Amino acid sequence: MRTIQMVDLKQQYAKIKGPVDAAIQEVLDTTSFINGKAVTDFAAGLSRYLGVKHVIPCANGTDALQISMMALGFQPGDEVITPSFTYVATTEVVALLRLKPVFVDVDPKTFCIDPAAIERAITPRTKAIVPVHLYGQAAPMAEIMEIARKHQLYVIEDNAQAIGNEYTFPGGQTVKTGTIGTIGTTSFFPSKNLGCYGDGGAIFTADDALANKLKMIANHGQSRRYYHDLVGCNSRLDSIQAAILNVKLEKLDSYNDARRKAADNYDRAFAGHAHITVPYRAPYSNHVFHQYTLILEGVDRDGLNAFLASRNIPSMIYYPVPAHRQQMFAAFGGADYDLPVTDWLTQRVISLPMHTELDSEQQDLICNSVLDFMKK
Numbered sequence: 001m002r003t004i005q006m007v008d009l010k011q012q013y014a015k016i017k018g019p020v021d022a023a024i025q026e027v028l029d030t031t032s033f034i035n036g037k038a039v040t041d042f043a044a045g046l047s048r049y050l051g052v053k054h055v056i057p058c059a060n061g062t063d064a065l066q067i068s069m070m071a072l073g074f075q076p077g078d079e080v081i082t083p084s085f086t087y088v089a090t091t092e093v094v095a096l097l098r099l100k101p102v103f104v105d106v107d108p109k110t111f112c113i114d115p116a117a118i119e120r121a122i123t124p125r126t127k128a129i130v131p132v133h134l135y136g137q138a139a140p141m142a143e144i145m146e147i148a149r150k151h152q153l154y155v156i157e158d159n160a161q162a163i164g165n166e167y168t169f170p171g172g173q174t175v176k177t178g179t180i181g182t183i184g185t186t187s188f189f190p191s192k193n194l195g196c197y198g199d200g201g202a203i204f205t206a207d208d209a210l211a212n213k214l215k216m217i218a219n220h221g222q223s224r225r226y227y228h229d230l231v232g233c234n235s236r237l238d239s240i241q242a243a244i245l246n247v248k249l250e251k252l253d254s255y256n257d258a259r260r261k262a263a264d265n266y267d268r269a270f271a272g273h274a275h276i277t278v279p280y281r282a283p284y285s286n287h288v289f290h291q292y293t294l295i296l297e298g299v300d301r302d303g304l305n306a307f308l309a310s311r312n313i314p315s316m317i318y319y320p321v322p323a324h325r326q327q328m329f330a331a332f333g334g335a336d337y338d339l340p341v342t343d344w345l346t347q348r349v350i351s352l353p354m355h356t357e358l359d360s361e362q363q364d365l366i367c368n369s370v371l372d373f374m375k376k
């Protein structure tokens with residue numbers, strides 16, 4: 001059996017080596033390493049795939065969030081509501097821009113931001129909501145957009161873990177996550193559902209004026225060459241990464257299907273277990289399983305992690321410390337926050353290997369090992 005990994009990029013690459021190598025070679029032959037044809041092709045391809053008018057590629061998913069917040073013209077001290085139960089990038093950029101992160105709780109079923117908690121956190125200084133489609137599950141966007149409309153707030157969707165997810169509105173209309181809010185952002189970090197072989201990211205919007213501003217900010221605030229109208233930054237997706245992404249974008253739907261199939265297998269193995277809650281699948285969200293994350297009750301989680309490791313099976317805690325308990329946010333009243341669901345989940349979640357190349361032999365071993373540990 002192949003060694004089990006959290007994410008098996010090697011095996012995935014082996015299957016697309018021909019077209020990927022050719023795409024990289026083409027960039028090398030043209031030497032247009034920055035803003036080459038591969039980058040414009042990729043932006044156009046992703047825009048078609050997502051059904052969103054503008055895709056602005058950038059250097060990584062963290063920059064995508066930062067550039068979005070710069071473009072919306074927030075002033076120091078303005079408040080941005082985010083979940084605490086997320087990867088640090090979501091909340092870090094808020095503080096970096098001298099804005100105030102306001103952490104709210106999540107729903108224990110979806111792992112995503114709780115709309116009722118958003119409402120309670122709104123003040124006259126609130127400017128935006130940043131929902132995160134965590135682990136590949138969509139946040140409840142209909143409710144979030146309704147709150148945003150009512151209070152005239154911007155919505156920036158952090159779609160780094162959910163690219164390809166389709167969100168269905170109560171009326172039946174289905175759209176891709178990341179295209180619902182004012183702006184959507186994503187990351188092409190290698191382990192993401194659509195990953196390149198280095199760093200990469202992108203920003204999506206339907207708004208022409210905003211797209212123009214986002215593009216300028218990502219390129220030193222430049223309106224035309226050497227004329228800089230805004231303070232911006234330098235954030236580019238390079239042509240080699242874009243060339244790889246052009247090949248992988250074609251595969252994204254089948255990759256997400258493979259993840260769902262692996263999730264189905266896990267679900268079957270753990271169904272009805274007294275100590276295990278399998279990931280909830282919100283009916284409005286076509287979950288893309290960036291992670292497959294269990295909630296354990298009455299289980300020695302560190303013991304399980306060590307037991308799996310003894311059988312060469314990796315497992316991870318995403319994330320061991322929520323944002324409101326990170327030292328970097330101490331100045332924002334970290335200790336004063338009362339986020340019981342976030343703390344409850346942080347103590348109980350564990351993520352199992354999840355990628356496009358899991359085979360049934362590997363999954364059987366993982367499932368049997370988890371169940372063996374529970375019997376002890």
Ligand SMILES: *Cc1c(COP(=O)(O)O)cnc(C)c1O
Binds near residue numbers: 090132199
């Ligand atoms: C990966 C990730 C990011 C940041 O992406 P980078 O490309 O690593 O900067 C932001 N938010 C979430 C939820 C992520 O998972």
